[in-house]
Amino acid sequence: xxxxxxxxxxxxxxxxxxxxxxxxxxxxxxxxxxxxxxxxxxxxxxxxxxxxxxxxxxxxxxxxxxxxxxxxxxxxxxxxxxxxxxxxxxxxxxxxxxxxxxxxxxxxxxxxxxxxxxxxxxxxxxxxxxxxxxxxxxxxxxxxxxxxxxxxxxxxxxxxxxxxxxxxxxxxxxxxxxxxxxxxxxxxxxxxxxxxxxxxxxxxxxxxxxxxxxxxxxxxxxxxxxxxxxxxxxxxxxxxxxxxxxxxxxxxxxxxxxxxxxxxxxxxxxxxxxxxxxxxxxxxxxxxxxxxxxxxxxxxxxxxxxxxxxxxxxxxxxxxxxxxxxxxxxxxxxxxxxxxxxxxxxxxxxxxxxxxxxxxxxxxxxxxxxxxxxxxxxxxxxxxxxxxxxxxxxxxxxxxxxxxxxxxxxxxxxxxxxxxxxxxxxxxxxxxxxxxxxxxxxxxxxxxxxxxxxxxxxxxxxxxxxxxxxxxxxxxxxxxxxxxxxxx
Ligand code: NAI
Ligand code: MG
Numbered sequence: 001x002x003x004x005x006x007x008x009x010x011x012x013x014x015x016x017x018x019x020x021x022x023x024x025x026x027x028x029x030x031x032x033x034x035x036x037x038x039x040x041x042x043x044x045x046x047x048x049x050x051x052x053x054x055x056x057x058x059x060x061x062x063x064x065x066x067x068x069x070x071x072x073x074x075x076x077x078x079x080x081x082x083x084x085x086x087x088x089x090x091x092x093x094x095x096x097x098x099x100x101x102x103x104x105x106x107x108x109x110x111x112x113x114x115x116x117x118x119x120x121x122x123x124x125x126x127x128x129x130x131x132x133x134x135x136x137x138x139x140x141x142x143x144x145x146x147x148x149x150x151x152x153x154x155x156x157x158x159x160x161x162x163x164x165x166x167x168x169x170x171x172x173x174x175x176x177x178x179x180x181x182x183x184x185x186x187x188x189x190x191x192x193x194x195x196x197x198x199x200x201x202x203x204x205x206x207x208x209x210x211x212x213x214x215x216x217x218x219x220x221x222x223x224x225x226x227x228x229x230x231x232x233x234x235x236x237x238x239x240x241x242x243x244x245x246x247x248x249x250x251x252x253x254x255x256x257x258x259x260x261x262x263x264x265x266x267x268x269x270x271x272x273x274x275x276x277x278x279x280x281x282x283x284x285x286x287x288x289x290x291x292x293x294x295x296x297x298x299x300x301x302x303x304x305x306x307x308x309x310x311x312x313x314x315x316x317x318x319x320x321x322x323x324x325x326x327x328x329x330x331x332x333x334x335x336x337x338x339x340x341x342x343x344x345x346x347x348x349x350x351x352x353x354x355x356x357x358x359x360x361x362x363x364x365x366x367x368x369x370x371x372x373x374x375x376x377x378x379x380x381x382x383x384x385x386x387x388x389x390x391x392x393x394x395x396x397x398x399x400x401x402x403x404x405x406x407x408x409x410x411x412x413x414x415x416x417x418x419x420x421x422x423x424x425x426x427x428x429x430x431x432x433x434x435x436x437x438x439x440x441x442x443x444x445x446x447x448x449x450x451x452x453x454x455x456x457x458x459x460x461x462x463x464x465x466x467x468x469x470x471x472x473x474x475x476x477x478x479x480x481x482x483x484x485x486x487x488x
Contacts, residue, residue: 056334073237083220091148105213106210125335135176140182147186174196187486368386428450464479465477
């Protein structure tokens, strides 16, 4: 075979971008936040507070209330009263107006929300500005539209809301996850007690301010902060009808045990270890971009991240070289800088987890390759990392790392890659890169994953359902399916 010239030209000079930091001045952040219960911010009965920090600077941003059992009781009571007296009685088209108003207000304050999201969680401002916040608004818009059309969504069925929903969300997409959970719950006539993750509570509290300004009847949405114990108090509260959880598979299992034998309904969105598969007929440059986006988007803190790459043997060397060249151009650093591609790891704890996996990988005999870029001295940062020479049984191939770490394996035939890709306890998402439609259909039907992308990756839309199989959880969020999860 004729030797092809690589079309990724070797860079013999380094492109330097002038710093382009987003200004923090439009972000209004209080120094202290209470719990948002019954339409008001209240001091916690626990009298306890914790700090939320900026993981890019390790500086404290604000002090946040830590809700205890008494606080959870108050929030659930407010939600139950609002459900009984107001929300379940309100005509659906009136409910829709509130949801629509919240969507508009998120849009109006998009810039401020994006900056706060980036400061609190470490993700690049480009992502919070262009993805997280617009998608959060879109979820409210989309479900506002459904609120008075539920009978069309479920024809010939007698439908009713469940009641009070307890919602626990993670730190990787804080405002977006709040929108995913709150919008469909409100559209279907439920009331809500939501708890954001302890490292990223700020945009949920900003959303509480928006909800307050929107005049949503008090108690319909309550937002309380705290760590695992607060989450557990919500899960175990007897007056909650539905639990919606996104987070680790370990906590998902605890929740499932806790609600077994009760009448509580649940949707659990848990971890993932998605296969991203490149066939030799794929447009390789596009595929490499998709792989880069699939694993380095949001520092790899993505449940559907394409963390297991499978490359057809005949193009392996080419793809590997392109990946190595491409990661050299990724800018790791200040998340508020508009040039930044990879921001800060969300917390010290998560950084330690990722570093632990890098050690495990090397101990298992895998070959690690990291980009050479400089990283800030302060804050939690990890360079984009590739692992080759891994086996199906390697822990870094089997376990969710939730960081900017890609494992790379090869395959020869369709059947082989299907077998390898499905050999995982998870089943949330997958990606296929090929020029052939028939291959796409063959693979998408045989992949045990809730979402399979073809010639693209990490595409999200409020109209399409999202959710997993096996240890990735059950239930679907988004689209019509997302409504069903809040109705009986
Ligand atoms: P986590 O599952 O502990 O945290 C998620 C949410 O659950 C947070 O709001 C937390 O306060 C709450 N929580 C913790 N313990 C709880 C309990 N017993 N009952 C009710 N709620 C509880 O996730 P963590 O420890 O922050 O991350 C560990 C790993 O989990 C990550 O490395 C990653 O692999 C995975 N993860 C997956 C996510 C996803 O989107 N699928 C999101 C976050 C983490
Ligand atoms: Mg924080």
